[in-house]
Each structure stands twice: as structure tokens, then as C-alpha cells.
Amino acid sequence: SMTKYENKAEYITTIHTALDAGINMLNTADFYGSGMSEMVIGEALKERKREDVFVSLKFGALTAPNGQMYGLDVKPFNIKNYLAHSLKRLNLDYVDLFQPARIDLGIPVEETVGAIAELVKEGYVKHIGMTQVDAETLRRANKVHPISLFEAEYSLFNREMEKSILPVTRELGIPVVGFG
Numbered sequence: 388s389m390t391k392y393e394n395k396a397e398y399i400t401t402i403h404t405a406l407d408a409g410i411n412m413l414n415t416a417d418f419y420g421s422g423m424s425e426m427v428i429g430e431a432l433k434e435r436k437r438e439d440v441f442v443s444l445k446f447g448a449l450t451a452p453n454g455q456m457y458g459l460d461v462k463p464f465n466i467k468n469y470l471a472h473s474l475k476r477l478n479l480d481y482v483d484l485f486q487p488a489r490i491d492l493g494i495p496v497e498e499t500v501g502a503i504a505e506l507v508k509e510g511y512v513k514h515i516g517m518t519q520v521d522a523e524t525l526r527r528a529n530k531v532h533p534i535s536l537f538e539a540e541y542s543l544f545n546r547e548m549e550k551s552i553l554p555v556t557r558e559l560g561i562p563v564v565g566f567g
Contacts (some may be wrong), residue, residue, distance in 0.1 A: 395427055395488035402431035406440065414538075414564065416488060417473045423456070425476035433478065443484040443536070443564075445471055445518060461487040461494065463502035470511055484536055486516030496520070496528045504532040522555040534561050541565030 404456065415424045425444075432440060446469040447461040470485065485503055490496055506512040514535035517528050528534050537556050539548050545567060556563050 395430070398427045399431040402428065406431075411439060412441045412443060414443040414445075415449065416486070417454040417469055417476075418445075418450050418456070419450040421450055422472070422476050425473055429476055430476035437479070438452060441483045442477065442479065443486070443516065443538075444470075444477075444482045445486055445488040445538075446470070446473065448488040459489050459491055461489070461491050461499050463494070463498045466499070466502040467506065467552045470506060474511065481511050481513060484516045485512040486518050486536070486538065488518055490517075490520050490524060496524050497531045500531040500534075501530045507532065522551045525552065525555055525559070525561070529559055529561070534559070536564060537561050538566065540567040542567045 413428055417425060417429060421424075428442070432442075446466070447459050448456050449458040449460055451457050463486070470482070474480065485506065487499055500515060503512060503515050509513065515528075515532050515537060516536040517525055517534050518538040518556065519540070520528070520537075525534065525537060537552070539552065541548055541563070542565065548563075553563070555561075
């Protein structure tokens with residue numbers, strides 16, 4: 388995550404190099420560098436054709452001024468606000484994929500996805516994703532609106548999702564992005 392804006396030119400060059408090499412998915416979050424990642428991506432995309440880039444955006448993690456995460460807010464009422472600020476920082480009219488960083492078990496996933504689905508109807512979001520949820524939650528989310536991408540920790544050290552979630556993503560035809 389970016390803490391110093393002095394390296395902005397280097398970050399932009401890195402993004403341009405990736406785009407020129409055919410990497411067209413930029414996966415970020417409003418909390419990466421407390422918005423810094425979005426601002427850099429916004430600048431990097433200025434001279435690019437919008438339709439050539441797939442911007443995947445997470446929201447909801449709360450960060451303190453020192454950069455530490457201290458909580459989660461994916462309340463349906465606040466989702467539109469998160470996107471409004473992100474679109475300004477990204478200098479975009481829409482994002483290709485919007486997803487909660489995690490799910491709040493105290494809020495039915497149907498309500499969270501329903502709020503994002505409203506943004507799809509309004510044209511600000513093209514696709515809805517889910518991150519780090521269990522198979523049952525993914526199924527419930529997919530009933531409200533088709534889920535276009537599932538993102539989770541997946542590595543040689545953590546292959547947990549092979550047991551329960553991967554069979555469901557295959558069944559529902561949802562592509563997977565692994566991290567970690």
C-alpha cells in the first residue's frame with residue numbers, strides 16, 4: 388500500500404507498463420493508502436481509453452490516520468457514499484467491479500448486495516464481487532444479483548477454499564481471484 392505520494396511517477400509508470408503488457412485488471416480498494424491508490428490509478432488512466440481497463444474496487448475497511456485497520460463498515464446506507472468518493476479519486480464515471488472488503492455477519496448479505504445492485508441499475512457499477520465469504524453467503528448473495536467475481540486468500544499455504552468454496556464458484560460460474 389502506498390504511503391508516500393512522492394513515488395507517484397514511479398507508480399504511474401508501473402501501471403502504464405502493466406497496461407502496455409496486456410494486464411488490464413486493476414484491483415484496488417478505497418482503504419489502500421487511505422485513497423492514495425485510487426488517486427494514482429485515476430492519474431494513470433487519464434491518457435488511457437476507459438474501456439481498455441477493468442477496475443475492481445473493494446470498500447468497507449476502516450483505517451486510522453496511522454494506516455491501521457480498526458473495523459469494517461458495509462452498512463447498505465453508506466455504500467453509495469463510499470462509491471461517490473472513490474469515483475472522484477479514480478476520476479471515473481463507473482467501476483467495473485465493486486465489492487465489500489469483507490462481510491459484516493450482523494447485516495444480511497442480501498441487504499449489502501441489494502445496495503450495490505442499486506448502483507448497478509444507476510450505471511455506476513458494472514459487476515458485483517464478493518470477498519472472503521463462505522459458500523452459503525456466496526449462494527445467498529448470488530440470488531440477489533449475479534456475482535461476477537470471488538476474491539479470497541488462496542496459496543500453497545492456505546488451500547482451505549478448495550474444500551467448500553471452489554466447488555460453489557464452479558457450480559455458479561463465478562471466476563476466482565486469489566491473493567496471499
